[in-house]
Amino acid sequence: MRMALDLGLHRALEKLADADGAKKRSEEEERNLVVSARIWLCLYWFDHQMSLGTGRPIVLRDESSIRHCRLLLSHPMASPTDVRLISQVELIAQKTQIYETLSPLNGQVNHNTLSFIRRANIALDKWYADCDELHRQTMDEEALPRKILVGELHYAKLWLVCVALRGVSWDKMPFEQRELAFQAKDAASNCLSNLLDSHTYRAALRYAVHDTLVMAAFSGLFLLKMANLFPAELDLGQITVQVEQLAQLLSDVAAERYALTLRIMLANLRRKVGLPPAWRPRRPWWAWRDAPGRRGPGRGDDGPAAAVVHRPEHRAPAAVHGRGGRRVGARPAHVQPGVDPALAPGTVVYGSLTGVVRVHVQSLTDLGLPQNGSDGIFLNVGHTNGWMGDFPPMPEAW
Template sequence: MAQKRAHGELEHADTGRRPSAPKPARTRACVECKRHKIRCETVEGEQKCSKCLRSGAECVPYNINHKLQEEDALWKAKATAEIAQLRSAVQQLLRHNQLPPMRTDVDQPSTVVISPTNVVSENGCTAMVVPPMDMTRENSPERSVDEEDTNLVPAPMRSLYDLTRIRNLRSNARWKTNASALDDDFITQGIISPVEADELFKRYMENIHELLWAGMLCPHSTLEQSRRHSTLLTAAIITIAALHTPGGDETLLKCYNVFVSLAYSTCLSRVHNLDDIRALVLAAFYLPSLSWKLSGIAVRNAVELNIHHSFQKLMRGQTEHRGNVRLWYALYVCEHQFSIAYGRPPLIHPDAAINNVEDFLNSPLSTPGEVRICAQVALFKILTEAYLAYGSDPEQALTESDFQQLRMFNFAIEQWRLAWQHRSADSASIGSYPSKGIVLYYHFARFQLNSLALRALPAPSAASSESLSYDRREAANIAIAAATSTLTLIFEEPDLRKALPGVPIFTHTMVAFCATFLLKMAKTWGGVVQAASPEWATEPVGLGLNFHIGQVLSLSRRSAHLLSKVADGLNEKHLTRHIVAGIRDLLKHFDAIETPRSTGPLGIEHRQLGGALTTQSMDIASEFPSATVDPMAGWNMYDLIGSYGFGFDETYLGQAASSDLDLWPM
């Protein structure tokens, strides 16, 4: 061992090698030298390198993270400037198109703004805000097992929510009054000036508010209250008021664009309140092209808030749900009015609330407005039963066995009038409109039901009188009398005429439908004459229908004149103007005809259906192909009475030129 150590020492001595000292740590170049790509030479006793000493620059050690930070800051600054520029450009475009500005709330979930191509107005597309697909969980405390087990059979989606706690699966999101809503609504943004909005709100309250069940759909007495509770309701109210203001097309367009934009944003929103639903129902009553869509959306949103359970809760003593039941009744009436108007099946079927309106009214808290809306609910319940019995197929004629059930429906409507007319108390602000409105709806319901007797009949001719059985003639005569009574009642009742400008469009279509039915009856069946009938006949012969052409023409002209006077106080976009144009267009077919004249039972000059074939009546035969060899070439009974509905979109909106309805996208 000693020998080896000695040998090792000898080797070191021979080579002269010593263990090398550790190398000094390599220093990094400073930022300045790195930038110039030169060697960074340190100077003994100095904090700076030689290059920085000569140039007087600050000698900062190079750090690659520092470079990344500088590049990141530069990119962010550039992106921020570009975003600000784009936001400014978008805001200018929105202001140019009179649309609400972009939301900048940092607390709100991110949204994507798109412009659907199927929403077109006069100035372009209406923006729609689409909520994100948020699958985040609720951050509220988890419910205990005991709480979850209280309901053993919940709805399937409720069970899914209980398991996943995904917030978008929850349908009963709570809403509170937003005190800051006034700071960013369309009035504050200047789309509608505060003065304009206040004037329109007051116009609505003075002329329209009481007509819809004593203001049930607008529980706020001031514009500020409405703005705090629902921007959508405020937009609906001022849009309806603008529609009932003559002139002011620019204001109406701005209001309409605001409402449509808000309504589109609401469609896919998860958070609603009762005032938002009231806004959709209110707009459905007055905006013809949106009525069907809005009523359906309102029903779904209401069900999502479990308003359909409010009646049972009210019956258990929870009086705070009374307002919810009223809203459910308003939804039922609105949805069934337009289901009948379009001949389409309704969404809401009779439930405990619909079947027990008397239990709802059997309370010291009941009001005249609630009586009026319950009367409507009871009527449309009868009409819906008729719809389910007879359907809406325009090619399905009633059989002889159907008329027995039709008599039962007629009896139910008679009972309805007797039960509700005396309960609908008159009002100091709208006079006898509540009770007379019951009579108006009574006549129209009888007309609506009994006109089905003429559905899908074969083409009439002089030899087809045997095809009308006694039961069918009886129902047809009831329909003719009810349509005539509908028009006559409006002429004779001043409170109905006074209320006519502010009532929902359903009432206007009642008048229009009756006038159209009678005129098309005159055109379709008026050429069916019996050559064998004596010229002096004054009683109905042939088909046996109590139909007087002279009376029909007189009532139709008076209807057009009355509605024309009503339209003078409304905006030119109101549906009434187009109804007048449609009636007058039908009357043009009779203007060139000199009809035979005799005095009818009501003192009105008339020519009865199936009367004598005189020299003058030959003019009718030459005017209408119905009296020629082919009695009714191209005859379409659906064109005469619709299905179990008005044919609202086909008949009325189709009568006006599309350029006249450019405000109402279908």
């Protein structure tokens, strides 16, 4: 970023907006300005995204440097990907304004806060309408960039409420804060439905950047938090199915850090509300739906029905002994999460055939956004600062 500032890239868009200067520039100079503008916009987005995701201060605070970003869309040297870049920059600028307004309040939701949240939601809807119109000119409704745009809208609305509710005590929520929490629940569910119901989006997830994986995983985690806090007011069956499908999808794209966190939280929820444990299918659920010429239910071991049959040879042993003589449920070739009543409340035991790991999940009662972003939510697997246990190596691309 400092190199970009030294090179003057932050002035590239301003120079492109200068009509008089354009007449004096050669084609090569014009091309260099366009490239410089794109680099600067990417740096601006990355800096702000890292700040919102980790809690560190923003470095590039000159909002005037992106004021003319839409000039790229009508420029003769415009690229098809400029639409996506512009939409990202405009969204992160709005999210930065939201964060800087709500974060100092530390969960104090009053009339002015609610009014700001309503205005922010309207602004997000307008951002989506404007950017989707730009995408619609060259893409159909099922195109990946448009699906991503929909997901980002729902996640931004979820994120907005999580920033507003940071530090709020869930058992003392007034009506206004509860309404915000349920609005965020709808946004999280819509975000996951947009991903899980789109074959194009799912297929592209294996190439996704870290932020896209966090977006999906955090949405699932928020649904589990809401189900944990308000089990009588939500459809627990729908939530658990959505989160199970998401966890399987994340495992399939080597994002095991997020999948494992979701499975542990889901197991904790099942134990708390008395839901029966789920068995993971041998193939992901969308493989049956998307496979051409798939067999119907009950037509042999390759059909969907066979994937969910509880065969005797697949049943887990009653228990194995973990450290300290505790009995920890397990199943062959997999580890199984659960809650050990002998431990402190809010502690999950994740046992394998040879060991046990304790994971604290007090965050299930906190609907706010942690100060340190995703590192304060998701487990670190296989790292020196992460879990210690006798786990087999897990696929991890991120």
